[in-house]
Amino acid sequence: MSIGSSTSTRRGRVVTRHGSIETPAFMPVGTQATVKTLHPDEVRATGAQIVLGNTYHLMLRPGVEVIEAAGGLHRFMQWHGPILTDSGGFQIFSLAQQAKVCEEGVSFRSHIDGSKHLLTPERAVEFQVRFGADIVMPLDHLVGLPAERRRITAATARTARWLDRCIAEHRRIDGAARGSALFGICQGGMEVDLRRESAAFVAAAEVSGAAIGGLSVGEPKEVMAAMLEEVAPVLPADRPRYLMGVGAPEDLWSGVARGVDLFDCVLPTRIARNGALFTPDGRIDVMSRRFRDLHEPIDPACDCATCSTFTAAYLHHLFRAREVLGLRLASVHNLRFLARQMECIRQAIEDGAFPAAHHAFANRYRIARGAGTPLM
C-alpha cells in the first residue's frame, strides 16, 4: 500500500463552548468520568485537548441524575475542556447482558447489577445533552463481524433511521443551543457499497461531524484503509471526521493520510496499565529485565512528566512491585506520546511535509506484534 496522497490530509479546528481542538487530534478516553488512573490536570498536561465519556457506563453509574445534579459531566469530573460522549451502542453489544435490538432501541441488562434498561436513539441524545457533552454521538446498530450481508445491510439501514430520530430529538430538546453538537456515524461493515451509502446518508444529514464506526474491530489494516478511502471522498469537506476506536500510532498516521481529523481509543492507557510504553522505535515492555538497571528515562527524548522525572529502572520496579503509581506514570507517558505524534502531524501538514514525516515515523517505529502489517 502506498502513502495516502498528502492532499487527503486536513488541518483544522473544532470549536466548542469549552474550547477548541486543533485537528488532527487524538482524544483520550475517560469512560467512567475519569481517564483511568489520571487526574484531569495530568491529562491536560499531556497535551490532550478533549476527552471522551461513555453514555452506557455513565447512565448506569453514577446515573444521569447525579451528573446533572453535579452541574454536568465537566464539573463532576473537573475536566474543563471539551468532552465528547459516545452513545454507548458499542458497549451495550460488548458489555451488557441480553442486548436485544428492535426498531425502538436496544434493551439490555446492566453488567453491574443486572437491572433492565432500554436505550433509544432519543434517550441516548437526551442523556448526552443532560451530561452537557460538547459533542454528542447518535445511537447506532452494530453487528459483530463476520456477519451475513443482509444483517449488515439491515443494521446500516437502521443506523440511518436512528440518526434521523437522533437529529429530531436533538432539535426538539434544543441540543445545539445547550452547547451540544450532534455527529452522525457511518456503518456498513466491510461492504464497500454499504459503507459508501452510509457515508452519503451522514453527509446529507444535518449533523456537525461524521464519525466512522465499526472499523478497527480486528480486520487487516489494508481493509480499514480501503474502507477509509471509500468513505472519505463522500464525506463533506467542511465537517470533522472522526475514526472511532483507533489509537495505535501507525493507525493515527495512516488515518490522517486518509483524511481523518479525530481519533479515540482506550489503547494508550490500557496497554500502559500492562506496562507497555510507546517509544519512537515501537512499544517496550517495562517489566523486561533489561530495564532493571537502566537509570535513565524510558525515552530520553520524551518530554512527558514521567520521563522528565523518573527512570526506566524506577518504572520497572513499580510494575514488578505492583505499585499503583506505575500505572499512572505509564499512562501519562503513552498519552503524551500520542499527543506529540499529533503535534508532529499537524506541524507536518502545515509545512506541507506530511508524506516525509509519515515516512520518517514509519521507518523507525516497529509495529507491535499482532497489530497487523505496517501500512502507510
Place this chain on the structure above:
Amino acid sequence: MSIGSSTSTRRGRVVTRHGSIETPAFMPVGTQATVKTLHPDEVRATGAQIVLGNTYHLMLRPGVEVIEAAGGLHRFMQWHGPILTDSGGFQIFSLAQQAKVCEEGVSFRSHIDGSKHLLTPERAVEFQVRFGADIVMPLDHLVGLPAERRRITAATARTARWLDRCIAEHRRIDGAARGSALFGICQGGMEVDLRRESAAFVAAAEVSGAAIGGLSVGEPKEVMAAMLEEVAPVLPADRPRYLMGVGAPEDLWSGVARGVDLFDCVLPTRIARNGALFTPDGRIDVMSRRFRDLHEPIDPACDCATCSTFTAAYLHHLFRAREVLGLRLASVHNLRFLARQMECIRQAIEDGAFPAAHHAFANRYRIARGAGTPLM
C-alpha cells in the same frame, strides 16, 4: 485516663542533610520506594516533611545494588526530603517465610520468590547507609504477643546486644559522615520493668534518637499509654522520640501528650484505599449511599488537593466504579488530614495551649469502631 500534662509535650526540630523536620511530626510510609498511589510531589503537597522506606522490602526488590546504582533512594524515588528507613525486622516476622532468629541475625525466605536471606544487625545498617537514608533503624528482635515473659526478656536483651553491633557497624562504615543518623529501638513487650530497662539502654547508647517499638500491636490504648509513660521519663530529653506504627489521629494526640516527637503508620493510606476518609468528626466510608448525591467536598473545611477540587459524589462514584484515581484522591486527603493535625499540635504547643486543643479534638472526633476506647 486523664490528659497527659502539657509539660510532657515537646516542640522540636530534627535536622538532616535533606532538610529538617518540625516535630511533633507524622511520617507517611513509602514501603516499596513509593507512598502507595502517590507522586512524590503530591506527598510533599500534603505537608509531609519526611517519608519512610523499608529495608526488608527494598533489599528484596529492587535490591540494594539497584538503589545504589540509581544514586540512592532519594534519587530513585524522586523524594528530595528526608527519608527514614525501617530495618525490616517487623516485616520479616510478619511477611517473610520461615523467619528464624539466632544470635547472628534473622534468616528467612523472601515472600516474593522464596529465596533465602540472612539479615544481620550489620547488614541492616550497611544496606540503609547504602540507600542513603537520613535516619537508619537498627535491627531488633520482635516477639509476637502474648508471649511468655522469659521470651520477651530474651528478645529485649538480644535487641540491646544487636543495637551495640549496629552502632559499631555504623561507626565502622562512617554512617554519620555519609549523612545517616542511627536511632535505637526500645522493646520490652508490655512488661513495665523490661520497657524501662530497654529505654535506659537506648538512652545510654550513642544514638541520635530513640524509637519505641512493639507498641500499637493490638493492646488496649490504656496499656500503650502506660508504656509510653514509663518510657518517656527515661529517654534523653535532647533526642527525638519516635513511636513506631502509630497513625490513628487520637493516638497521635495521645502520643504527643506523652512526649513523642515522631510517628509513622500505613494506616492513613491503607484505609484510604478502602474508602475510609478522616474528617474532624471521625472516619467516613465514602462508599456509603449518603455521598452519592453530595455535591460538595467530603470535608468543606479541608484544604487538601482533593477537597479543593472534587466532590464527595465524585469520590463515591470513583470508589463504586473501582477507578484507580479514587485511591489516590483519598490517600491525599488522609495524609493532609494527619499533617494538619500535626500542624495544629505544633501550634498548640507553641502557644502553650496543647491540653485545650487536645480536648477540642477529642470532643469532636469519633473514634473508629474497633480502634479501642477514646483516650486523652
